[in-house]
Amino acid sequence: MTTTLERTMLVLTDGSANSNKFYEVTAHTDGRVIARWGRVGQSGNITDLTGKKSFDRAVHDKTRKGYRPVALADGASGAAQASADVLRTVGRDKLAGGNSAIAAMVDRLVAVNAHTISSASGGKITVTSTGVQTALGPVSSSSISQARNLLDRMHVMTSGTDRVRLVNDYLMLIPQTVPSRGAWADHFVTGDAQVRQQRDLLDQLEAAVAFTAAPDSGDDDFFRYTLVPATAAELKTLRARYVGTKNAKHRGVSSATMSGAYRLIDNRRSDEIEQTIASVGNVRSMWHGSRAGNVLSILSSGLVVPPATAKHVTARMFGDGVYLSEQSSKSLQYSRGGVWSAGTDPEFFMFAADVAMGWEYRPNMHGQSHAAYDRARSGSLVDNHHEGRRFDSINVKGGTCGVLNHEAIIWRPDQVKLTFLCQFGG
Known part of the structure; x- marks a missing residue:
């Protein structure tokens, strides 16, 4: 043979x-x-x-x-495939805490994550139970880390041979469909929105790699969070809070009903977050919306804020950060899609959170500019009316600064305690 x-x-x-x-x-x-x-x-x-x-x-x-x-990965034999399927089940059960209904939901999240990756890469990257594969070989945590570094360096350059070289290296790690016409590299990931899309793709890849890896059966914090079904009383309270903070003008989601909720147990940073929230203070209940394709990433690794760079690196109105809102329907629009992003998800999710706002930068009072937001984040801009106190967050009142609804932006993820994952549709 x-x-x-x-x-x-x-x-x-x-x-x-x-x-x-x-x-x-x-x-x-x-x-x-x-x-x-x-x-x-x-x-x-x-x-x-x-x-x-x-x-x-x-x-x-x-x-x-x-x-x-x-690098090349060998094709999986029947035994290797079966082993990978067992390990994948172990990973799912770690997130689901042994609950079959939650495990089924996690399976759906995995499927959405895989579909999102395939669509974003133009079919050049696929996710199977044996790992994340590309036309050029497997994707690893190391290659994703390298790609993040290349993306940050690439975005601060506008043109030139050095940038083209970075684009080449990036696509070697994260293959994607590119135009067959010439000079496409000059326009690859040149806008802030495109950078956000690539960051989302890398987050999704990281979650997929983690989920298809081989966790040790005793490794309780392989995934950041474990999901536990909300009690009847907790679900009733969440539904009332959701309805009470809706805006009827958000027609795309205002009729959505909360079909379920799951309490989040933080296996890694629970103590650190509790300490940060107690130290920063000014704690409020808010909502955080994220597309279904990104939920697995959050459950795997938690909320992430891209590092500040010399160039403004987001298309969002108030700069980089974790965006939240006191209005449930505002955040739910991010989750469902179709308003600020392409397409809508039939099943969508939203996080309930306790947020330590601390000392707030209020654009309607302190001034509106990306430079000011970046300086407030770095600490170089302080509140001179209050003994030079540093800002901990941005708080935007609805109806001011060009927004109709409340927005809150947090720069330190540890100021946000995710408490519940709420489920809609499906």
């Missing part, structure tokens, strides 16, 4: 030359060497070579032309 002796995948991604190509060469034990090449994501062309020398020569020639090797 002929088996694979050696296999190498080489890739050339060069935005300046409109190249996004792969070259795969495989040596078999019977002496046959098969080369496959084409544009990334396509099946490509195939030709037969002969002997180990032809294998080595093909790799050498392509490497000289700028191709680079990428």
Whole structure:
């Protein structure tokens, strides 16, 4: 029986030359060497070579032309697939706390997460029970970390060969559909909204990698949160709070009903968050909306605020941060989609949270500008009317500053205690 002796995948991604190509060469034990090449994501062309020398020569020639090797994952055998399915079940049960109804919901979140990743990458990245795979090989936590660094560096550059090089390196790690026309690299992730989309994609990938990894059965904090069904009294209170803070003008979601809720147990930072909230003070009950494709990421790792950079890196009105609102329907619009993002989700989720606002920067009183928001976040802007006190948050009153509804922005995730995950639709 002929088996694979050696296999190498080489890739050339060069935005300046409109190249996004792969070259795969495989040596078999019977002496046959098969080369496959084409544009990334396509099946490509195939030709037969002969002997180990032809294998080595093909790799050498392509490497000289700028191709680079990428990691490859072997196809899963039946036993490996079964093992991966068991590990995936372990991961799901850690989130669900052994509750079958919650486990079914987590499975749906995993499916939505996988679909979102596939759509965002143009089908170049897929999620299976054995891991996260791309046309160029597997995605790992390390490659996601490298991609985050490249994305931050890429966004502060507007053009030039250095930026094209960063784009090339980024797409080697996170393959995506790119135009077949030339000069596409000059326009790849150039706007703030596009950066947010890429950050969301990386968050979703990170959650998928964590979920398909192999957690030790005794590792209780492999996922940040465990879900526990809300009691009848808790669900009644949440529903009343949701209805009491709705805005009837939010027609897309104002008729939505809360079908369920799950209390969140923080397995990692419960003590730190309690200490931060007690220290910062001015605690309020709020809502945080997020698309279903991002919920798994939050349950896996918690809320994340991108690091401040030299360039303003978000399309949001009041800068980077965790956005929350005292109005339930305001946050639920983020969750359902269709208003600030493309498409709507049939089943959507919203987090209830206790938020330590501390000393608030109020744009209608202190001034409106991205520079001011960034300075307030960094601490270089203080409240001179109150002994130079540093700001802990931004609080935007509805009907001011160009917004119709309340907005709150937190820069430190530990100021937010996520208490419940509320379910709608489905």
